[in-house]
Amino acid sequence: MAGLAAAFGSGAMTNTIADIETAKVILVTGSNTTENHPVLSAFVKRAIKFRGAKLILIDPRRIKLTEFAHKWLRPNLGTDVAWINGLMHIIIKEGLHDKTFIENRTEGFEELKQKLEKYTPEYVEKITGIPSEDLIETAMLYAENKPASIIYCMGITQHTTGTDNVKSLANLSMLCGNLGMAGGGVNPLRGQNNVQGACDMGGLPDVFTGYQKVADSEIRKRMEEVWGVTDLSEKPGLKVTQMLPEAHEGKIKAMYIIGENPMVSDADLNHAEKSLKHLDFLVVQDIFMTETAVLADVVLPSSCFAEKEGTFSNTERRIQRVRKGVEPPGQVLDDWKIVCRISTLMGHAMDYPSSASIMEEISKVTPSYAGISYDRLENNGIHWPCPNSTHPGTPILHTEKFTRGNGVFHSIDYIPPAEQTDEEYPLYLTTGRLLYQYHTGTMTMKTDGLNERAPECFVEISQEDSGKYALKNGELVDIASRRGQIRAAVNISTKASSGTVFIPFHYGNSPANKLTNSALDPVSGIPEFKVCAVKLLRV
């Protein structure tokens, strides 16, 4: 997100889901779309199968979408900047870049061009393992078909170079003038239902709602007026990846964790547990007794999505209604009601008659949500920005100009992943999600059928590697990294590429994140979930 915001001025998906079906070429990278965003993947597959679009797939694993790909490249893990630079090198050499677009709407092109000099197909092949002819063909396929849509997910962002990866994809899209038009754009897919909304609503350390900076005194003044408070802090707060270390050092004394389970989702679990145990006071508010809730001093039961009114903002910035279908169990309350009551007990009275009235306040303090109200969302969601009550919403961003004015080309060099394989840890590990499970499994694992389809943790390994380590399908094996060790069943699969194993991260009893590296992207603060070095130990 930080990467896209730096390039365009907004970190959100530039185009809509439906619009993918109108692309001429679709480049998918770091997204196992059919498993993680299944319904969106249908738009991609239909574009390929029925509308003559071309699919460029760049992913080390033989995921389902490879069956639809015209070009499938399998780069070494963590070498994204290199292949993207390589594509751009070729496109410029061939003169296929969109000179008018670059001239009129962007800045930083000359520096980029210089930076790209050395990324010849041969040089890129050395880093990525992608044969130079393949890279050239891919570059031509991308540049010669317009509009081109780029779709990515956590396979791009969950690296120490995640922000660089995203900026590079933004470069590639701008280079061929694919922004601000139907069927084009740079489209990050949000993993969880309301990531977009949590960000939009200021669930981030440096911004209020609608990405308004806490450092901006005008904005703080506005919030203070509407909220009836004084002295809002101008200092950006801690990111989640900084909170835990600071808790460990005793600087953070108490945490209030709502609907999150960092005990399974954090990058370095061993450390997360120690940090949370170090707190003087931990409050966890959730629908289940999660691994994190177990550590809490107070646990507060909250309602789930089917029990409340509200809105979610989906990956394409569409604000949609959530409606109450059933009464919650026991004494369960809506999250917002619990927070309001705590606030009131702390001496600052907070109360609302309904979630609709909260949305009224949101629209007052948030320019991009200013035109949103429940009656407008009755039948169909609206894409933000929606600046006033008659505005139809904005399906495609950056049509006339970028949110920040000009689009910025960032000149970026390839940096290898934080951790490399060596004699002791000879295999790369990458983590991800499965179709039948979700996140840390607290919800999906309550449906027996889903568990029947995806019952337990496994380590996916290529035929070749299984031979090398003399492993049989289904056999249990220990996987160890410099940080920890877990046990999982061997799954010999044609999906895996040799030298790299894959483990899904849903399973609390074999948490893949015990192994992963908490080295952070310096800008986004996202840990390197997608690459670390491991070894396999026979049980």
Place this chain on the structure above:
Amino acid sequence: MTTAHKIIINGNELSFAQGETILEVSRKNGIDIPTLCHLKGTIPTGACRICVVEVKGARSLVPSCATPASDNMVVHTESPKVVEARKQILQLMLSSGNHNCAVRLSDGEDWTSFQLKVQAQDSTSELCPVWGDCTLQNLAYKYQVTGEEFPPTETRYPMETVNPFIVRDFSRCIQCGRCVQACNEVQVNNAINLGYRGANSKIVAGVDRPLKDSDCVFCGECVQVCPVGALVEKETRCTVRPWEIKKVRTTCSYCGVGCQIYLHVKDNKVVSVSGVEDVSPNFGSLCVKGRFGFNFINSKERLTTPLIKENGKFKEASWEEALKLVASKFNDIKSKHGGDSLAVLASARITNEENYIIQKFTRGVLKTNNIDHCARL
């Protein structure tokens, strides 16, 4: 300017756009033509022929779903010839297979022996699982036909129940092919197809395997589009009837696509989920999590009361007790160590309104910007 195209349907002069089918023009103008195999957004197959209409000058009846409207065409959608044809199609469908709803009117022994046979094959004494939610049943009522006109045909393939989600009941399949189109043209999962020929025809997964051993990903699109009781959800089969449920529209709470769903609620319990047709972003489609992953809502493991830890053990507490404790601890820590010694994690799982309130509380009351959520993870 192009001249407007005109077609005459049931005596009404109607305009249409080039490429529109007779069915589309009719429906747009409120003229109802029944369909079974037609599936919006896919290539018409003309498989069921229930949508036939009479076109002046044409030698035989034409399927309206697959026939483009043309200038000055004169169409009748409910002429005696059309009605006769539809009746016969329906009678044939009703006589082949276990259509044991009230439309198979019959008295006495005939019905009893039929019903006993069906019950044995269904392994339940209930009537057809989709009673009240079946296009074939509706049409049989509308055209006043029963299944007795033709001798019953034998059930060729046993029911398939060996997967967690979907029951495939071949005895009720009318071979309309909608499921095949849904799977191949809408979801593009390419798991099922028309197999075998003639009287042996069957919808097959791969080389006629159970769904669980095929490319099926249990999106359930096929179940949603099946017009009869041939594909039904296992969990609610015969236990939840369409008239018992209330449908509430909301947004899926799993991934960021934000599919529009209906919660099907019976006795304050979500018993199934379906996709909302014709609206963005999903136009009726769902995936296995959205369609079948709802059991957590009603799970016994839900937290139902506030808990306070004492000597390492949780004990149940009242809201008042728990919230007072939280408020006083937060106040203490804030006054002793400052707001920045507190940190809050909001959530990508909860609503916008809730995230808003949480950040307002964190910034305005706790007086810190230490707020984030785990989605970067």
